[in-house]
Amino acid sequence: MIELGHYCLIASLVVCTFGMVAAIVGGVQKNLPLVRSAENCLITNFVFLGVASLCLWYLLLTDEFLVEYVASYSATDIPARFKFTAFWGGQKGSLLLWALVLSFFSFLVTVQNRHRNRDLMPYTAAVLLGTIGFFMLLLNFATNPFETLNFIPEDGQGLNPLLQNYYMIIHPPVLFLGYVGLAIPFALAMGALISGRLDTSWLPTVRRWTLVAWIFLLFGLTLGGMWAYEELGWGGYWAWDPVENASFMPWLIATAFLHSVMITEKKGMLKIWNFVLILLAFELSIFGTFITRSGVVSSVHSFALSSVGPFFVTYLALSTALGLFWIVYRSKELHSEKRMRSFLSREASFLLNNLLFVAICFAIFWGTVFPILSEWVTGEKITVSMPFFNAVNLPLGLALLILTGVCPLIAWRKSSAKNFKRNFLTPLGAGFLSGVVAVALGVRDLIPLVFFSACGFVAMTMIYEFYKGARARQTIRPSGFLVALMDLTLMNKRRYGGFIIHLGVVLVFAGIIGSSFFKSEQLFTVAEGEEFSIGDYTLKYEQLTFRKDPEKEVVFAHIAVFKGGKKIDDLYPQKDFHYKSEQPMTEVKIRSTLKEDLYLVLSGYEEGGQATFHVFINPLVQLIWIGIGIMVLGGMFVLIPNKKSGPAVALKKPSSEEVRDKAA
Amino acid sequence: MLLFLSSFTFGQIFSPDETVSRIADNLMCTCGCPHIIGHCGDECSVAPQLVHEISQLVTAGNTEEEVYKIFEDKYGLRVRAVPKAEGFNLLVWVMPFVGLLAGVVVIFFVINRLKPDDSNQETEKVHPVDEKYRKLIDRELER
Numbered sequence: 001m002i003e004l005g006h007y008c009l010i011a012s013l014v015v016c017t018f019g020m021v022a023a024i025v026g027g028v029q030k031n032l033p034l035v036r037s038a039e040n041c042l043i044t045n046f047v048f049l050g051v052a053s054l055c056l057w058y059l060l061l062t063d064e065f066l067v068e069y070v071a072s073y074s075a076t077d078i079p080a081r082f083k084f085t086a087f088w089g090g091q092k093g094s095l096l097l098w099a100l101v102l103s104f105f106s107f108l109v110t111v112q113n114r115h116r117n118r119d120l121m122p123y124t125a126a127v128l129l130g131t132i133g134f135f136m137l138l139l140n141f142a143t144n145p146f147e148t149l150n151f152i153p154e155d156g157q158g159l160n161p162l163l164q165n166y167y168m169i170i171h172p173p174v175l176f177l178g179y180v181g182l183a184i185p186f187a188l189a190m191g192a193l194i195s196g197r198l199d200t201s202w203l204p205t206v207r208r209w210t211l212v213a214w215i216f217l218l219f220g221l222t223l224g225g226m227w228a229y230e231e232l233g234w235g236g237y238w239a240w241d242p243v244e245n246a247s248f249m250p251w252l253i254a255t256a257f258l259h260s261v262m263i264t265e266k267k268g269m270l271k272i273w274n275f276v277l278i279l280l281a282f283e284l285s286i287f288g289t290f291i292t293r294s295g296v297v298s299s300v301h302s303f304a305l306s307s308v309g310p311f312f313v314t315y316l317a318l319s320t321a322l323g324l325f326w327i328v329y330r331s332k333e334l335h336s337e338k339r340m341r342s343f344l345s346r347e348a349s350f351l352l353n354n355l356l357f358v359a360i361c362f363a364i365f366w367g368t369v370f371p372i373l374s375e376w377v378t379g380e381k382i383t384v385s386m387p388f389f390n391a392v393n394l395p396l397g398l399a400l401l402i403l404t405g406v407c408p409l410i411a412w413r414k415s416s417a418k419n420f421k422r423n424f425l426t427p428l429g430a431g432f433l434s435g436v437v438a439v440a441l442g443v444r445d446l447i448p449l450v451f452f453s454a455c456g457f458v459a460m461t462m463i464y465e466f467y468k469g470a471r472a473r474q475t476i477r478p479s480g481f482l483v484a485l486m487d488l489t490l491m492n493k494r495r496y497g498g499f500i501i502h503l504g505v506v507l508v509f510a511g512i513i514g515s516s517f518f519k520s521e522q523l524f525t526v527a528e529g530e531e532f533s534i535g536d537y538t539l540k541y542e543q544l545t546f547r548k549d550p551e552k553e554v555v556f557a558h559i560a561v562f563k564g565g566k567k568i569d570d571l572y573p574q575k576d577f578h579y580k581s582e583q584p585m586t587e588v589k590i591r592s593t594l595k596e597d598l599y600l601v602l603s604g605y606e607e608g609g610q611a612t613f614h615v616f617i618n619p620l621v622q623l624i625w626i627g628i629g630i631m632v633l634g635g636m637f638v639l640i641p642n643k644k645s646g647p648a649v650a651l652k653k654p655s656s657e658e659v660r661d662k663a664a
Numbered sequence: 665m666l667l668f669l670s671s672f673t674f675g676q677i678f679s680p681d682e683t684v685s686r687i688a689d690n691l692m693c694t695c696g697c698p699h700i701i702g703h704c705g706d707e708c709s710v711a712p713q714l715v716h717e718i719s720q721l722v723t724a725g726n727t728e729e730e731v732y733k734i735f736e737d738k739y740g741l742r743v744r745a746v747p748k749a750e751g752f753n754l755l756v757w758v759m760p761f762v763g764l765l766a767g768v769v770v771i772f773f774v775i776n777r778l779k780p781d782d783s784n785q786e787t788e789k790v791h792p793v794d795e796k797y798r799k800l801i802d803r804e805l806e807r
Contacts, residue, residue, distance in 0.1 A: 234703040241698055348775055355767040363760035370756045377752050383692050384756055385745040386700055392760050 002067060005055035005146040009139050012048040012099075015041045016133035020126050027122025027195070038125045039110045045132060046103040053100045056093060056145055060086050065153045069093060069145045075158035075580065077551050082164050088172040089159050091308070092145035097173060098289060099135040101180040106132065109184055109209075117202050120191030127187040134315050142308055158580045161552075167227035175220030175247055179285040181213025182250055185257075186282035186323070189275055193326035198333050200265055206278070207261050208639060210254050213281075215635040217251040222628045233586035233601050235521060235616040237624070240389040245368045246288035249361050253281040256357035263350050271334040272327060273354070279323040284361075286316055291368075344420070349407045356400045363392045390516075398451060401509050404502050405431075405458035408465055426464050431457030451513040459506045462499045469496075493638055500634030507627030514620025521616045528609045535617045537598055538562040544609050552578045552585075557602050557611055561591060573602040573613070597621045684719050687731050690745050691718070700745050 019041025026034030056069070060083045065071040073089040074082075087093045106128040113121050139145065162168075185206045192202055224244065225237040238244060257277040263269050290312035327334075367384045374382050409423040434456025435449055443449050470485040479487070489496040524532040524539075531540045542558040556574035560567055571589040578585065591598040599616035685702060693704035693711050701718075704711035721731045735743045747753035 234699065236703060239699060239703060348771075351771050351774065355764070355771055359760065359764040359767055362763045366759050366763075367756065374747070374753060374756075381740065381742045382747040382753060383742050383745060384747070385692060385698070386703070387690055388746040388756065392757075396764075 001055045001058050001064070002146050002148060005052045005059070006144075008048045008052035008055065009136060009144070009146070012045050012052070012103075013133060013136035013140055015045050015048065016129045016136055019045070020129040020133060023122045023126035023129060027126070035122045035125070038122065038129065039114075042103070042106040042110045042125055042128060045129070046107040049096070049100045049103045049132075053087070053096060056087060056096060057084065059146075060084065063156065065156050066148050067145075068147045068149050071149060071153050071156045073156070073159055075156040077155075077580075078158055078164065081169060082159050085163070085169050085172075086159050088176070089163055092139070092143045092147075094172065094176070094292070095135055095138055095143060095289075095308075096145050097176055098180060099132055099139065101173075101176055102128070102132050102135070102183055105180060105184055106187075109187070113205070117188070117191070117197075117205060119195045119197040120188060120202055122191070123194040124187045124191030127190045128183065131183055131187070131319075134311075138308055138311050142311055158551075158578075161576070161578045161583055161585050162231060165227065165231060167223050167230070171220060171223035171227055174216055174223060178213050178215075178217030178220050179247075179250065179288055181209060181216055182254060182281045182285040184209040185213070185278045189278040190323065190326065193275065193323075193330050196330065196333070198271070198330060200268065203261055203265055203274075207258065207265075210257055210261075210278075210281070211635055211639055214251065214254045214258060215632055215639075217247065217254065218628060218635070219632055221247050221251065222625065226625070229621075230588055230590065231586075233588050233614075235519070235599050235601075235614075235618060237515075237621070240364075240367075240386050242368050243288075243292050245364045245389075246284075246291040249364055250281045250284040250288060252357050252361040252364075253277055253284060256354045256361075257281060259350055259357075260354050263347055267336075267347060269336040269347060270351075271336065272331055275323075275327045275334070277354075279320070279327070283316060283320050283323075284365075286312065286319070290316070344410060346407060346410045349403060349410050353400070353403050353407060356396055356403065360393055360396045360400070363396065364389065367392070394447070397509070398454060401451070401454045401458060401505070404505060405454070405461040408461055408499070427457045427461040430460030445517060448513050448517045451509060455506045455510045455513075459503060462503050462506070465499055466496065493640055493642065497634050497638030500637060501631045502634075504627040504630030504632075504634060507623045507630065509627075511620045511623030511625075511627060514623065515618045518619045519616065521614065523603065523612060523614055525610060525612045532613075532615075534615050535596075535598075536563055537617075539600075539613075539615070541611060541613070544605055544611055551580070552576045555602070555605060556587075557605070557613070559589075559600060559613070561598065571598075571600050573600045575602050575605075592622055594622050595619065681719075683722055683728065684715065687718050687722070687728055688715055690732070691735055692743050692745055694739050694743065 019038045022034045022041065023038035025031065026036075026038055058064075059067050059070050060074050061080060063070070063074065063076050063083075065074075069090060069092050070086075073086040073093070078086075088097050106125075109124070109128070110121075113124075117124075188202060188206045188209070192198060221244070224247070228239065229235075229237040257274060260270050260274055260277060264271055264274050290309070367388050370384050371382050374380070405427055409427065410420070431453045435453035437456075438449055438452040443452065466485060466489070469488045470481055473479075473484040473488045474481065477484070477487070520535065522534050524534075526532055526541045528541060528543050531538055533539070538561075540560040540562065542560055544555060544557050547554045547556070554574055554576050556572045559571045559573065561569040561571060569591050571591060573589040574587040576585040576587060577583075586601055589600045591600075597616070597618040599618055601614040601616075603612040603614045605611040688701040689703075691701050691714070693699050693701045693714065695704060695710035697704055701711050701714050718731060718735075721734060726734065732744060741747060747756060749757050
């Protein structure tokens with residue numbers, strides 16, 4: 001298996017090299033057999049990397065400790081599911097996973113574009129093969145997962161206990177699906193630039209691939225946040241850790257692109273800008289992988305330091321230079337087809353929206369790399385952490401939230417004072433009402449008050465859009481309101497799927513503000529049988545229990561939870577001590593309701609049974625997870641393909657929203 | 665082993681007051697993790713000691729800025745969660761807003777460049793069918 005894995009990696013590198021040359025030559029010479037051959041290389045490559053990955057999984061599951069990677073990230077006593085996930089527990093396996101996922105996506109792109117986007121495909125294939133080839137270079141020469149030791153250890157070192165939980169089974173691969181997904185839009189965009197096919201016919205394919213990556217990135221980020229919330233024991237879900245930032249940045253740019261591409265498809269504007277965003281999103285995804293696995297910055301994710309840094313820097317520089325060269329080269333052919341008539345138009349508001357996404361991304365990037373830059377210049381190590389990111393992103397986030405509500409209310413081309421007033425009145429009223437409700441509920445600080453009002457404004461904008469559309473549709477085709485609403489939504493999945501996503505965004509903002517501004521925490525040192533109170537809860541510390549498991553020692557406390565004098569739950573926060581890693585681990589226990597989370601940490605204990613608990617009340621945290629769930633579902637809804645256009649569909653009347661947009 | 669673990673207790677320290685919490689949120693834990701003191705996990709044996717140290721300094725009458733300075737002298741510049749806005753490190757605060765401002769200027773010029781001349785105004789033709797639906801929607805919305 002070790003040899004088979006080795007040979008597959010070598011074969012993949014050979015196939016990538018041959019395929020890349022064949023694609024370029026085939027594209028230049030318009031030689032279809034060569035181009036097909038290159039595309040077949042993409043398919044073959046998936047087979048080789050699939051076999052290599054199966055080999056690594058086999059070695060992990062069979063405890064083949066001769067392999068250095070297996071010895072470092074697995075052990076005989078860890079459960080089979082964690083041996084399986086040890087595949088991405090370290091750098092070598094993660095990079096193999098990157099290559100495997102990219103080869104799978106490349107395979108899908110090849111099949112999807114057998115009969116379309118043909119002008120682009122030779123160069124798209126070349127870029128994809130080049131990218132996979134880069135990872136093959138790394139895996140063959142810098143960080144080979146099949147590298148063997150010169151002795152066979154009795155047992156492996158095991159997987160980091162922090163990674164031994166169910167979030168870690170899916171968080172890394174989902175995040176990687178997002179990162180890698182951004183390589184496809186990049187390859188298609190490069191294909192368009194190199195081939196000179198600069199119309200908008202290929203944009204739907206790019207948009208859909210970007211949306212797929214966007215969904216995976218969002219889902220992956222959320223899983224990471226949930227993992228931090230439940231595993232790290234500090235009561236929060238986002239710490240602006242460099243690796244969290246590295247995953248967030250490509251998502252922000254992909255979001256900007258998904259907005260700006262609408263302007264290009266509808267109005268033929270911002271073509272250069274779109275190429276820049278696609279390039280940026282891809283480079284940031286590579287940068288994210290680099291940050292995650294190179295150990296160049298201090299992070300909770302830096303499980304291993306490595307020597308892959310120079311490879312990544314070289315690839316980043318080369319691919320950026322290549323992308324920029326082609327954008328500049330084609331810039332004259334990428335002029336806008338239509339003109340912008342007003343600052344008060346949807347086009348302008350989308351531009352502003354893009355500016356905010358890029359500004360937030362830039363601020364995060366700047367804060368992430370500034371310590372390195374400062375050390376180069378001043379020679380002193382500094383830190384840029386949470387206070388900076390919170391301070392900078394708070395106003396930008398508020399502006400973005402408000403703009404989320406403003407954009408749909410402004411007409412394409414130019415808004416008149418009349419439609420401006422008509423469209424804004426109800427949402428503004430809802431915003432004001434939200435503020436009043438927040439005050440009535442006891443919110444007194446200005447910042448959360450403004451945010452909650454903005455949430456009300458945006459939510460009403462979205463709901464009102466559905467309402468107006470459904471009512472107009474009822475007038476055109478008489479039916480019940482719900483039928484009209486469903487018809488409307490299904491007829492324009494992109495528009496209404498977007499609104500669903502925005503409703504999710506509102507919940508996320510409300511959750512973030514609630515959990516950040518109204519969080520409370522307290523430490524209690526109590527003896528067995530004693531009670532203590534926080535918020536509306538009274539907690540009774542019943543007893544402390546010790547247990548020995550094969551791989552760890554466990555101590556857990558029994559806490560009875562009371563509210564209004566009535567017992568509502570029993571929680572068992574615990575501490576583990578893993579023999580192998582000699583690392584203490586906190587197992588937090590959380591009682592979640594929509595209103596708040598009761599978050600309980602066993603901080604310490606003494607021989608007599610006295611224990612210290614760190615207790616948090618985190619309001620509205622569940623809204624964040626629900627909001628993101630809605631965003632993911634909204635994104636998936638947008639991805640549902642429309643029915644094929646036939647004569648019956650062609651005769652269909654335009655939707656009211658389409659007509660209103662046109663008329664405006 | 666578990667008794668050894670029991671030394672990682674917050675039991676000896678108090679519930680931090682607001683000033684101490686605020687200072688702890690602006691200083692990094694020195695245990696080697698990438699977290700601020702207030703967020704360092706409960707396994708950390710260093711964070712409670714640092715909180716205790718901050719508390720003693722505050723009780724002794726030191727101002728917030730003086731506490732930061734004392735920590736900086738003891739643990740180096742890295743202990744601040746954000747560098748003091750002076751010298752080269754001023755850039756960390758300035759650049760995001762310079763970038764935003766530059767973006768606003770660029771957008772202003774892009775829109776101005778893309779705006780049509782009044783002499784060359786595009787005439788919009790509204791299709792009669794579109795007009796019919798638009799009126800229908802307008803009527804509906806005015807109800």
